[in-house]
Amino acid sequence: MIKIEKLHKSYPIGKGALHVLKGLDLHIKEGEFVSIMGSSGSGKSTLLNIVGLLDGHDTGNYYLNGQLIENLDEKKAAILRNKFLGFVFQSFNLINYKSALENVALPLYYQGIGRKERNKIALQYLDKVGLKDRAEHLPNELSGGEKQRVAIARALVTNPKVVLADEPTGALDSTTTHSVMELLKEINREGMTVFVITHEEDVASETDRIVRLKDGVIISDEKVNKKVII
Amino acid sequence: MFDLDRWQEIFQTVRKNKLRTALSGFTIAFAILLFTLLFGIGNGLKHTFEKQFAGDSQNSIFIRSGKTTKPYKGLQSGRQIQFRNDDSKFINEKFEENIQFFSPNIERFAQASYKGEQNKYTVRGVYPDYLPLESAVIEDGRFLSVLDIKNKGKVIAIGRLVEKDLFGNLSAVGKNIVLDGLSYRVVGVFSDPGGDNEERFIYAPFTTLQGIYKPNDELDRFGLTFNPNLNVDEAIAFSNLLTKVLKEKHKVDPSDQSAIRVQNYAEGAKNVQQLMFGLNIIILFIGIGTLIAGVIGISNIMVYIVKERTKELGIRKALGATPNSIIGMIMMESIFITASSGYVGLLLGVFALEGITNTVEEYGILNPSVETYVVVGATIVLIIAGTIAGFIPAKRAASIKPIVALNDE
Numbered sequence: 222m223i224k225i226e227k228l229h230k231s232y233p234i235g236k237g238a239l240h241v242l243k244g245l246d247l248h249i250k251e252g253e254f255v256s257i258m259g260s261s262g263s264g265k266s267t268l269l270n271i272v273g274l275l276d277g278h279d280t281g282n283y284y285l286n287g288q289l290i291e292n293l294d295e296k297k298a299a300i301l302r303n304k305f306l307g308f309v310f311q312s313f314n315l316i317n318y319k320s321a322l323e324n325v326a327l328p329l330y331y332q333g334i335g336r337k338e339r340n341k342i343a344l345q346y347l348d349k350v351g352l353k354d355r356a357e358h359l360p361n362e363l364s365g366g367e368k369q370r371v372a373i374a375r376a377l378v379t380n381p382k383v384v385l386a387d388e389p390t391g392a393l394d395s396t397t398t399h400s401v402m403e404l405l406k407e408i409n410r411e412g413m414t415v416f417v418i419t420h421e422e423d424v425a426s427e428t429d430r431i432v433r434l435k436d437g438v439i440i441s442d443e444k445v446n447k448k449v450i451i
Numbered sequence: 452m453f454d455l456d457r458w459q460e461i462f463q464t465v466r467k468n469k470l471r472t473a474l475s476g477f478t479i480a481f482a483i484l485l486f487t488l489l490f491g492i493g494n495g496l497k498h499t500f501e502k503q504f505a506g507d508s509q510n511s512i513f514i515r516s517g518k519t520t521k522p523y524k525g526l527q528s529g530r531q532i533q534f535r536n537d538d539s540k541f542i543n544e545k546f547e548e549n550i551q552f553f554s555p556n557i558e559r560f561a562q563a564s565y566k567g568e569q570n571k572y573t574v575r576g577v578y579p580d581y582l583p584l585e586s587a588v589i590e591d592g593r594f595l596s597v598l599d600i601k602n603k604g605k606v607i608a609i610g611r612l613v614e615k616d617l618f619g620n621l622s623a624v625g626k627n628i629v630l631d632g633l634s635y636r637v638v639g640v641f642s643d644p645g646g647d648n649e650e651r652f653i654y655a656p657f658t659t660l661q662g663i664y665k666p667n668d669e670l671d672r673f674g675l676t677f678n679p680n681l682n683v684d685e686a687i688a689f690s691n692l693l694t695k696v697l698k699e700k701h702k703v704d705p706s707d708q709s710a711i712r713v714q715n716y717a718e719g720a721k722n723v724q725q726l727m728f729g730l731n732i733i734i735l736f737i738g739i740g741t742l743i744a745g746v747i748g749i750s751n752i753m754v755y756i757v758k759e760r761t762k763e764l765g766i767r768k769a770l771g772a773t774p775n776s777i778i779g780m781i782m783m784e785s786i787f788i789t790a791s792s793g794y795v796g797l798l799l800g801v802f803a804l805e806g807i808t809n810t811v812e813e814y815g816i817l818n819p820s821v822e823t824y825v826v827v828g829a830t831i832v833l834i835i836a837g838t839i840a841g842f843i844p845a846k847r848a849a850s851i852k853p854i855v856a857l858n859d860e
Contacts (some may be wrong), residue, residue, distance in 0.1 A: 303771020318467035331771035
């Protein structure tokens with residue numbers, strides 16, 4: 222689903238350049254639940270931005286759904302994002318003057334789906350995250366956990382290939398963190414590829430595979446031993 | 452082009468972001484309102500001037516005679532200069548090319564009566580050419596004819612107010628008025644843009660009055676209009692030459708200002724034209740100034756709006772909005788707000804002008820109004836300005852990488 226080969230990325234800083242990603246190789250298959258662990262400055266956010274087509278890379282290859290990503294202009298990137306990727310952000314990034322339902326329906330608007338149809342679909346996904354009764358509420362009328370559920374519903378509404386979550390629980394307390402992670406797990410169980418970025422061990426340990434990043438290189442990549450519930 | 456869904460999206464942003472909608476809408480509406488008011492009042496001033504100077508034809512010249520004040524060629528000062536019929540002939544022949552209308556003129560103050568109603572009026576003996584000289588217009592019947600001159604007919608054309616004084620609401624045409632004891636038939640009624648005084652004149656055939664009031668071939672003054680193809684300077688040169696030639700003929704010192712007096716409206720017209728030109732420039736300046744203020748206002752607000760929305764635009768981009776759809780959305784919103792609030796400002800301005808018409812007319816500003824095409828043009832200018840002002844930051848916002856936009860706080 223996501224295949225990265227010798228990926229390099231640096232940012233210009235003053236006259237020099239900050240080399241953030243130093244030749245990453247990563248392969249994520251369909252249906253995996255992967256977390257990228259690392260402290261701040263390890264390059265994990267940069268990696269997510271590149272994978273999420275929010276930012277470009279310098280050298281190396283990136284295949285999304287078997288398609289080589291190169292020479293993307295903004296328009297193509299926007300269409301690919303809309304089609305293949307769903308985003309969940311740390312700060313939720315809901316549009317504050319739109320109701321929960323409208324926020325969830327927005328990606329469908331950019332697919333050219335009519336109002337009635339997209340509201341119907343959006344309501345189904347709100348129901349899936351347990352917020353059907355909150356559909357008409359504005360983001361500032363929702364709790365942090367509820368906001369993130371809305372954001373997850375929005376990420377899912379286009380039925381993407383991959384859900385990318387950048388510190389999805391960074392702004393949540395431990396109880397809501399747990400319930401949000403349960404929701405992501407459930408989504409994964411239904412077959413969705415989920416790609417989480419976090420610096421919290423607890424969160425990473427809920428996933429199936431942990432990739433540890435330090436100073437722009439992968440230092441470990443291991444499957445998590447699932448505890449068997451007796 | 453018309454995409455209902457797109458408009459619904461825009462209506463929602465407009466409705467949900469009342470402050471910025473109000474800000475930009477107010478700027479535009481206020482600019483158009485001010486523009487309409489200032490332009491309208493400027494136009495009112497213009498109308499006032501036009502009316503003040505509308506009394507006589509803009510290319511008319513009047514020549515009067517008086518007493519000499521300087522001795523000349525052995526003749527003493529204090530000599531009365533008297534125009535005669537041969538002067539008419541002389542002027543007409545000598546300046547045929549430059550003269551458009553020409554009429555010698557006799558003037559008397561006469562007692563007029565009709566069935567017991569009576570009043571004193573200025574009676575002028577004129578030729579048919581005199582009507583256009585005064586810019587007067589026949590309202591009823593006809594003016595004096597060549598035949599009336601030839602036959603020394605006892606016929607008159609009277610001003611609108613003479614008719615009103617003597618006949619009330621009845622028509623005067625065909626009735627007889629007694630002037631200084633002699634009966635004249637009214638053949639026509641005229642109006643004159645010069646105002647009430649000019650509409651209290653009575654015109655009779657020149658030959659008729661000369662026969663009654665003058666011992667022989669004497670006359671009082673000349674009125675003429677010069678060829679309208681002459682420009683102001685040529686017209687002034689023409690009237691100077693006319694003065695010089697007449698002074699020579701009557702043996703008047705060329706520097707004697709009172710024996711033969713030539714009153715040329717061209718000089719006045721020149722001043723008025725310059726004044727009007729100046730006024731037009733001022734009006735134009737005010738108009739353009741107001742528009743520029745509006746353009747700057749709307750540009751600032753558009754920049755602010757796009758800045759404020761950077762994060763929202765980043766979210767939209769992350770969710771699949773293409774750069775073009777971002778630009779389109781901002782521009783359509785901007786056009787929608789400028790067009791609708793421009794229209795509101797236009798309506799307010801026109802109503803406000805209507806409202807102040809009576810008040811400002813007391814201060815001599817007549818009929819303050821604006822041509823529709825001017826206001827609509829101004830609104831279109833602001834819409835285009837708003838569009839361009841929206842386009843530049845929208846394009847920049849659309850080209851910001853979504854990740855940068857998302858980090859914007």
